[in-house]
Amino acid sequence: MRATMIHGQRDIRVDNRPEPTLLTDTDAIVRVTAACVCGSDLWPYRGFREITEPRPIGHEFIGIVQEIGARVTSLAVGDLVVAPWANSCGTCPPCRDGVQVACEHRAVWGGEDENGLPVDGGQGEIVRVPNADGTLVAVPGVTEPDEALTKSLLTLSDVMGTGHHAALGARVAPGRTVVVVGDGAVGLCAVLAAKRLGATRIIAMSRHADRAALAKEFGATDVVAERGDAAAAKVRELLGGVLADSVLECVGTAESMGQALACTRPGGALGFVGVPHGENPLPVSVLFAKNISVAGGAASTREYLPELLTDVLSGAINPGLVFDAVMNLEQAPEAYAAMDERRAIKVMLRP
Amino acid sequence: MRATMIHGQRDIRVDNRPEPTLLTDTDAIVRVTAACVCGSDLWPYRGFREITEPRPIGHEFIGIVQEIGARVTSLAVGDLVVAPWANSCGTCPPCRDGVQVACEHRAVWGGEDENGLPVDGGQGEIVRVPNADGTLVAVPGVTEPDEALTKSLLTLSDVMGTGHHAALGARVAPGRTVVVVGDGAVGLCAVLAAKRLGATRIIAMSRHADRAALAKEFGATDVVAERGDAAAAKVRELLGGVLADSVLECVGTAESMGQALACTRPGGALGFVGVPHGENPLPVSVLFAKNISVAGGAASTREYLPELLTDVLSGAINPGLVFDAVMNLEQAPEAYAAMDERRAIKVMLRP
Numbered sequence: 001m002r003a004t005m006i007h008g009q010r011d012i013r014v015d016n017r018p019e020p021t022l023l024t025d026t027d028a029i030v031r032v033t034a035a036c037v038c039g040s041d042l043w044p045y046r047g048f049r050e051i052t053e054p055r056p057i058g059h060e061f062i063g064i065v066q067e068i069g070a071r072v073t074s075l076a077v078g079d080l081v082v083a084p085w086a087n088s089c090g091t092c093p094p095c096r097d098g099v100q101v102a103c104e105h106r107a108v109w110g111g112e113d114e115n116g117l118p119v120d121g122g123q124g125e126i127v128r129v130p131n132a133d134g135t136l137v138a139v140p141g142v143t144e145p146d147e148a149l150t151k152s153l154l155t156l157s158d159v160m161g162t163g164h165h166a167a168l169g170a171r172v173a174p175g176r177t178v179v180v181v182g183d184g185a186v187g188l189c190a191v192l193a194a195k196r197l198g199a200t201r202i203i204a205m206s207r208h209a210d211r212a213a214l215a216k217e218f219g220a221t222d223v224v225a226e227r228g229d230a231a232a233a234k235v236r237e238l239l240g241g242v243l244a245d246s247v248l249e250c251v252g253t254a255e256s257m258g259q260a261l262a263c264t265r266p267g268g269a270l271g272f273v274g275v276p277h278g279e280n281p282l283p284v285s286v287l288f289a290k291n292i293s294v295a296g297g298a299a300s301t302r303e304y305l306p307e308l309l310t311d312v313l314s315g316a317i318n319p320g321l322v323f324d325a326v327m328n329l330e331q332a333p334e335a336y337a338a339m340d341e342r343r344a345i346k347v348m349l350r351p
Numbered sequence: 352m353r354a355t356m357i358h359g360q361r362d363i364r365v366d367n368r369p370e371p372t373l374l375t376d377t378d379a380i381v382r383v384t385a386a387c388v389c390g391s392d393l394w395p396y397r398g399f400r401e402i403t404e405p406r407p408i409g410h411e412f413i414g415i416v417q418e419i420g421a422r423v424t425s426l427a428v429g430d431l432v433v434a435p436w437a438n439s440c441g442t443c444p445p446c447r448d449g450v451q452v453a454c455e456h457r458a459v460w461g462g463e464d465e466n467g468l469p470v471d472g473g474q475g476e477i478v479r480v481p482n483a484d485g486t487l488v489a490v491p492g493v494t495e496p497d498e499a500l501t502k503s504l505l506t507l508s509d510v511m512g513t514g515h516h517a518a519l520g521a522r523v524a525p526g527r528t529v530v531v532v533g534d535g536a537v538g539l540c541a542v543l544a545a546k547r548l549g550a551t552r553i554i555a556m557s558r559h560a561d562r563a564a565l566a567k568e569f570g571a572t573d574v575v576a577e578r579g580d581a582a583a584a585k586v587r588e589l590l591g592g593v594l595a596d597s598v599l600e601c602v603g604t605a606e607s608m609g610q611a612l613a614c615t616r617p618g619g620a621l622g623f624v625g626v627p628h629g630e631n632p633l634p635v636s637v638l639f640a641k642n643i644s645v646a647g648g649a650a651s652t653r654e655y656l657p658e659l660l661t662d663v664l665s666g667a668i669n670p671g672l673v674f675d676a677v678m679n680l681e682q683a684p685e686a687y688a689a690m691d692e693r694r695a696i697k698v699m700l701r702p
Contacts, residue, residue: 093593094617099642102617169644242444257635266445266453269646275639282633282645284608288626291450293520293646295620297639 002351003124004332007054009047010340012333017056020128023117025069028132030081034150035061035123035349036323037335038085038158039184040275045336048277056110058123059085060157062150064143065136066126074133080143081136082309083122083129084302085109085158090134100134100300107131122157123332125351137305142313151320151348152312155189159346160308160319161301162273163189163250167197169271169296170246174198177239179263180220182250183211185322185346186273188218190248192319195219196311203235203244205259211345214321232262244268249296252276264292272296323348353702354475355683357408360398361691363684368407371479374468376420379483381432385501386412386474386700387674388686389436389509390535391626396687399628407461409474410436411508413501415494416487417477425484431494432487433660434473434480435653436460436509441485451485451651458482473508474683476702488656493664502671502699503663506540510697511659511670512652513624514540514601518548520622520647521597525549528590530614531571533601534562536673536697537624539569541599543670546570547662554586554595556610562696565672583613595619600647603627615643623647674699 003017020029035058043049044057065079075081087107088100095103107113107130110121120127129135137156139145145153152160163186172178178199180190183206194202195218203222204215212223224234236243243265249257252274261283264270273296282294311317325344327335335347354368371380386409394400395408416430426432438458439451446454458464458481461472471478480486488507490496496504503511514537523529529550531541534557545553546569554573555566563574575585587594594616600608603625612634615621624647633645662668676695678686686698 097616097618099616099618102641265448267448267450272635272639276635282635282638284623284627284633287633287645288623288648290453291646291648291651293644294633294638295642295644295646297642300642 001125002329003056003121004058004329005054006044006051006057008051010045012045012336014330014332017124020120020126022067022069023128024115024130025071026130026132027069028065028072028075028129028136029067030063030083030127030129030136031066032061032063032122032125032127032351034154035351036154037123037339037347037349039186042336042340043277045340056121056124058121059109060154061122061127062153062157063127068132072132075136075138078143079138080145081138082153082156082305083127083136084161084305086298086300086302087129087131088134088302089131095134098300098303100302101298105131123329123349125329135302137302137309139309147326148320151323152318154348155319155322156301156305156308156312158301159185159322160189160193161304162186162299164193164304164308165299166190166248166250166271166273166296167193169269169273170248171269172197172199172246175200176245178202179235179244179247180204180250181247181256181260181263182274183208183215184250187250188214188322188345189319190250191215191220192218192317194248196317199246201239203238205231217321227259229262231259235263246271250274254278257282261286261292264290266290269293269295273299322346326350352476353680354407354472355409355680356405357395357402358405359402361396363396363687365681365683368475371471371477373418373420374479375466375481376422377482377484378420379416379423379426379480379487380418381414381434381478381480381487382417383412383414383473383476383478383702385505386702387505388474388690388698388700390537393687393691394628396691407472407475409472410460411505412473412478413504413508414478419483423483426487426489429494430489431496432489433504433507433656434478434487435512435656437649437651437653438480438482439485439653440482446485449651449654451653452649456482474680474700476680486653488653488660490660499671502674503669505699506670506673507652507656507659507663509652510536510673511540511543512655513537513650515544515655515659516650517541517599517601517622517624517647518544520620520624521599522620523548523550523597526551527596529553529597529599530586530595531555531599531601532607532611532614533625534559534566535601538601539565539673539696540670541601542566542571543569543668545599547668550597552590554589556582568672578610580613582610586614597622601625605629608633612637612643615641617641620644620646624650673697677701
C-alpha cells in the first residue's frame, strides 16, 4: 500500500509499505477514505523534532472497516468510522474519566502499540487500529458521504474536538465573552465551538482575510488584527472596558499564551489547546493575582465525538469548511508545503 | 492607639500610633476586637520581602463600627463586622464579577488607599476602613460573641474563605476524591471546605500529630505523612489505583506545587491558594499531557463571607478551631515567633 512517510526536515514522501493485517483480536483494519495534515505534523516537518529514521506520519483519518478482530464488538465490516487523533482503550481509569489522551494502553499512530507492534500512520491507504472498540466511532447510516460531509467528519478526528476542548477549558457558556487566539484550523473550530456553546460575543484574532472571513462565518462577531498590548487594549475597548471572560489559546507558542493571558479578565478562564513548543510561560504570580483559571491540553476528541457527530449529521455545524484544499494522497509533500507556507488552512488528502 | 509594626526581619513591635479618623465619606472607623497573624505575614517577618521603613502590619480582623462616613449605607455604629483580608470597593467590574481581590479601587491594609491616604494595619486597636460598604460584612444579631464564635468569625477574614477558594478551584463536589497539600491554617480550612462541599474521601498531608488530628476533626478520612513520589504512590494506593480528582495546594512553594501536581489524576483539577514564593513550576507540558486544570489564586473572601457566615452562625462549621493560641495584642512579637517556629498553628490577638 501507499503511505506518507517523514524522512527528515521538509522531506515528506509517499512510499510503498506492507499492507497491515490483524495482529491482535481487538484490532480493526480500516481502509482510509480521507486523511489530512495536522498543524502539529508541521513541527517535525520544520525540524523541531529530530527524525532519526523514516516513519509513517498522520493521525487524522476516516475510513471503512475492512476486517475486525474476534473481540471487537462495537464495529462491523463496512462501517464508516472516524478515528480520533489519539488511540485509546476505552476501559482504563483515564478513559472511563473521559480523558482518553491519558489512556494507559494507548497505541501511537505511526509508532507502536502497547505490545510493541507497529502501527500505521493515518496518511496512508490502510491502517491497523489497535483498541478498535475504544478508539473508532461508527457513523450511523452513512457509508458514502459527499465531499462536504467527508470534510466535516474528518474534523471530528481532531480539530473540531480540539476547538471544543478549548471552549470547555475556557468555560464558554451563554452570556460569556470570548476571545480566540489563533486562526488556524483549530482556532477557527474553536470559534465554531464557542458559538455552539452559546457565546454571543466572540472576538477572533486574525490578520488573514480568508481566515477572518471564515471565523465570521463560524460565529465571530469581531476580528482583531492587533497583537500584544494593542490587542488586549482593543479587546477591552470592544467589551466596554473589561477583558474577556473566556480566552481560547489555539497556537502553543510563548507569544500566543502571553497574548491569551493578557486578554483574560480577573477571574476569567483560559482554555489552551495549542501543543506547547518548549515551556510556555504560565506565570503563577499572574494567575494568582488575577485569579485566572487554566484548563485544556491535549483534547480527548474520542469523548466528544458522539455529541459533535450528531451536530455534524444534523447540519447544525459545518466544521469541514476549514479544509480549503483537497489533494490526492500522492500530493502529500505539496500538502505539507502548502500548510507550512500558509497557502492553505488545512489540506484533505484522498487515498 | 497601640498597633503592631514590622521594623525589619524578625523585628515586630507594638508601637503608639495616631488614632485614625474618618478621611473620606465612604470610610468606617472600626475598633478591633480580635485580629490574628497570617502565614503570609511570616514572609516579610522572615526577610523574604525587604522592609525599608517601619510599617503597620496585619490584614485579618473583626471589630465594632465606631463611626461611619456620610455615604456609608450598609453599616451602622455598633455593628460587629468582619474585615476581609483584601479591601474592595464592591462596585467596579472585578468586584461585580466576584473577584474583589482585583478591585480597581483597593486600599492596602498597612499601606495606602487609592487617594494615597494612609490605612492602618489589622493588628492594632483601631482601623480606618476605606470602601467600608464594599469591604466590611456585618454579623447579624451578634455584638458580643464568645471566644469560640470570635475565632470562627475571624477565620472568615481570610483562612476559611481561602480554603473554600482552593476547594472551588479544585472543583470539589460530592463524589470527588480530594488531597490537601499543606497543614497550616489554610490547609486545615481547605479540608473543612472540601467536607462542606460534599467530598467523602479527603486525604490530608501532614507530619504533625496535632494538625493531623484537627484535619481529621474537620473531615479528613486519611492522613499521609510521606512526601514526593512516595506521597503520590500512597495517594494512588489509598484511592484504589488512581490519583485524586481534586488537589488543593495550600502552601505556595515550588515543592508543594510539584507535590500537588504529582497527586492529580489526568483530567483532574488543582486548586492553588498558597501565596507563590518566586515562580512556582507550572510546567505547561505536564498540564497539557495530563489535562490538569489549575484555578485559584488570591481568594476573594469578601465574596464568600455571607455564605460562610451563615454556616458559622448556625454551627454547621467551626473553623475557629485552627486558633490554638490566644495572646494579648502586646504579645504580638511572641505570636509571630510562635507561628514562625511552628509552635502554634495560628494565633489570635486581643487588643
